[in-house]
Amino acid sequence: MFSRKGLHPSQLIAIAFSAIILTGTLLLSLPIATQSGKSTPFIDALFTATSATTVTGLSTLNVETHWNLFGHVVIGFLIQIGGFGIVGFASLVAILLDGRVSLKTRLNATSEAGSNAPNVKQLLLNVLKIMLFFQVILAVVLTWRFATEYSYSFNDAIAHGVFHAISAFNNAGFSLYSDSMIRFARDGWILIPIFTTVFLASLGFPTIAEIRDRLGLKVARILKLAPGYSMPKQWSLNSRIVLWASFALLIFGTVAIALLEWNNPNTFGSLSSTQKVTDSIFASVMPRTAGFNALDVSKMEPTSWLVTSVLMFIGGASASTAGGIKLGTFVVLMFIVYTEIRGDTAVNIGNRRLPRSMQRQALTIVSLYVVVTIASIFILRLSTPFSLDAILLEVVSAVGTVGLSTGITAALPEHAKILLSLLMLFGRLGPIIVATSLALRTTKRHFEYPRERPLIG
Secondary structure (H helix, E strand, C coil): CCCCCCCCHHHHHHHHHHHHHHHHHHHHHCHHHECCCCCCCHHHHHHHHHHHHCCCCCCCCCHHHHECHHHHHHHHHHHHHHHHHHHHHHHHHHHCCCCCCCHHHHHHCHHHHCCCCCCHHHHHHHHHHHHHHHHHHHHHHHHHHHHHHCCCCHHHHHHHHHHHHHHHHCCCCCCCCCCCCHHHCCCHHHHHHHHHHHHHHHCCHHHHHHHHHHHHHHHHHHHCCCCCCCCCCCCCHHHHHHHHHHHHHHHHHHHHHHHHHCCCCCCCCCCCHHHHHHHHHHHHHHHHCCCCCCCCHHHCCHHHHHHHHHHHHHCCCCCCCCCCCCHHHHHHHHHHHHHHHHCCCCCEECCEECCHHHHHHHHHHHHHHHHHHHHHHHHHHHHCCCCHHHHHHHHHHHHCCCCCCCCCHHHCCHHHHHHHHHHHHHHHHHHHHHHHHHHHCCCCCCCCCCCCCCCCC
16 A cells, blocks of 8 residues: 555546646647747647647647647657556556555566566566557658658658657547548558557557567477467456457447448548448547548548447557557446346356456446546537537547547637546546556445345336
């Protein structure tokens, strides 16, 4: 337990992110950050800084035309700092999962996070290495494509490649283009590397680390080398959940969006079958993580908005930069329902039994998300002129830290911008703070109330 004089981890996380956001707001408010040389209004600077630090991607301003090189660099740094901080803290939470043992013991038990790192410092260094590895690869591919196919100057190609690589791996959804990725809707050399990187990043560091380590063992066996470590034959439960759920949602989203948009003249109508499939995959991956769009969201079918909102609400894996309630939370909730329907006494996934504390965490996180989302939709519906389906997508995009929008963000009144900023902060810190608080808090009650069953259902 932490001493009473020290800060609780949840307080430390909230303070750290708030400090980053305020610093970014001040920098983006400066005249040197804009192309016009004029100061950016505080609310818009705050919204942009919050969106970047929480790796969301919503913006009240045109990122391409409003900000200059300095502003783009600040946004890129906020995305990178916010992304690394989120992954670092979330990875530590994954280590602290069921903790009744000391914090020090849990922090050193890095194998539970799917890593062979001997300590937390090594764990976070591994996180940084993985982030930079994928970002460098994507930056090289995008830089090459921008320079050779779109005749960018060498400096512009590097700048655009690096920025979008940072934004993609951190699932931020910020783009240097006013139409996001719509201008590249027919370019698989741009879309495929981006959605592949985004998808891999959404798996979370523990799963990526386990994939890396298991591939390392196979390569070592092939080359007849001594790997220096060993791993159990069975994959960890976290990785199994993340991989199966990720591919299931990828297929669901791709098929649903393809069927709904295939003949829509405003989206897929003029594309070839191959391009439609590529864009469907892109549109399925992005709502759970990054928020880039290769088609005009405002012209999609309303049912496609609903599918998109569902994917945004679920999000990616824990200990990743993806948003939403997280894949693990969603799968645990589904198995709780399945267990109750079957009448079993314990919630089992695969050949593992889930502790009751984890079940309570899942229910708590989902309940908080639902209450906050519904309350925000209610407030915006009463105080803005926009339709319910557009507000639903905007709110879920903010609370899921995704960044997709039907185009209403810039037209929102100031109170709505502040509300969305709070939603983005809640969406990014909410699950981490809840998980940290529940994992580190041990309440001893020396009595129990009498049992009674109210009527439900």
